[in-house]
Amino acid sequence: MSGPETETLLYLDGVSVSFDGFKALNELSLIIQAGEMRAIIGPNGAGKTTMMDVVTGKTRPDTGTIYFDGNVDLTKLDEASIAELGIGRKFQKPTVFQHHTVWDNLELALAGRRGTFAALFRREGSSERERIEELLGIIRLGELRDMEAANLSHGQKQWLEIGMLLAQEPKLLLVDEPAAGMTDAETEATADLLKEIAKEKSVVVVEHDMTFVRALGVKVTVLHEGSVLSEGTIDHVSEDPRVIEVYLGR
Numbered sequence: 001m002s003g004p005e006t007e008t009l010l011y012l013d014g015v016s017v018s019f020d021g022f023k024a025l026n027e028l029s030l031i032i033q034a035g036e037m038r039a040i041i042g043p044n045g046a047g048k049t050t051m052m053d054v055v056t057g058k059t060r061p062d063t064g065t066i067y068f069d070g071n072v073d074l075t076k077l078d079e080a081s082i083a084e085l086g087i088g089r090k091f092q093k094p095t096v097f098q099h100h101t102v103w104d105n106l107e108l109a110l111a112g113r114r115g116t117f118a119a120l121f122r123r124e125g126s127s128e129r130e131r132i133e134e135l136l137g138i139i140r141l142g143e144l145r146d147m148e149a150a151n152l153s154h155g156q157k158q159w160l161e162i163g164m165l166l167a168q169e170p171k172l173l174l175v176d177e178p179a180a181g182m183t184d185a186e187t188e189a190t191a192d193l194l195k196e197i198a199k200e201k202s203v204v205v206v207e208h209d210m211t212f213v214r215a216l217g218v219k220v221t222v223l224h225e226g227s228v229l230s231e232g233t234i235d236h237v238s239e240d241p242r243v244i245e246v247y248l249g250r
């Protein structure tokens with residue numbers, strides 16, 4: 001029996017996906033532990049987005065197995081059921097409710113979790129307020145709680161959306177290029193924020209910004225042509241000649 005610190009949360013084995021004969025994923029195998037944050041890097045077309053698509057049920061693999069949280073076979077489930085199991089996905093472009101305040105955005109996300117619209121028309125209960133306060137603290141937007149989302153900076157919108165995902169209490173968060181378009185200060189704050197989230201959740205971050213990946217300080221998986229080319233610390237993969245050839249040396 002393995003202890004909680006070595007528990008597997010997400011398990012991909014031999015996963016392949018072809019688009020018109022082109023293998024976007026080619027026998028991909030990947031294991032993410034419960035409570036782990038992992039960075040995924042790789043050149044354009046390496047299969048990073050497709051990897052997230054097969055985990056979230058957007059794309060069905062041609063072959064291979066994907067298990068989540070023990071023995072739940074994700075290849076048998078649709079997108080909605082997979083989201084309900086506790087897999088949240090943050091796309092590159094922030095999609096917040098522009099004309100609602102920061103607070104209301106978080107409240108809507110909490111209400112969405114309960115799946116009831118009635119919640120929108122009554123005052124929130126105290127536990128709900130506490131959770132919103134807590135989320136505001138994590139995403140560092142406490143002082144901007146009453147600001148309309150439209151007036152937030154790009155980075156702040158990304159954090160708000162991360163907070164909205166957290167409101168749904170995912171076990172695993174898939175985050176696509178969070179640092180894209182951010183200032184250096186925002187990039188640094190985002191690394192801190194994800195590190196804090198990873199204390200409680202598993203997080204998979206796809207990213208091109210190597211400074212950001214280094215700041216995360218976690219195990220890195222390099223994808224190339226739909227499978228794992230190299231894996232290890234950022235220093236290990238940065239010195240791997242195969243990684244330099246296909247990705248870093250360009």
Ligand SMILES: Nc1ncnc2c1ncn2[C@@H]1O[C@H](COP(=O)(O)OP(=O)(O)OP(=O)(O)O)[C@@H](O)[C@H]1O
Binds near residue numbers: 020024042043048
């Ligand atoms: N729905 C699709 N139909 C056809 N080809 C696709 C589809 N989705 C992805 N591909 C192709 O599969 C390959 C892998 O794409 P994917 O988007 O997973 O790569 P990526 O690593 O996320 O790249 P990037 O860093 O540019 O986002 C690419 O060559 C892409 O053109």
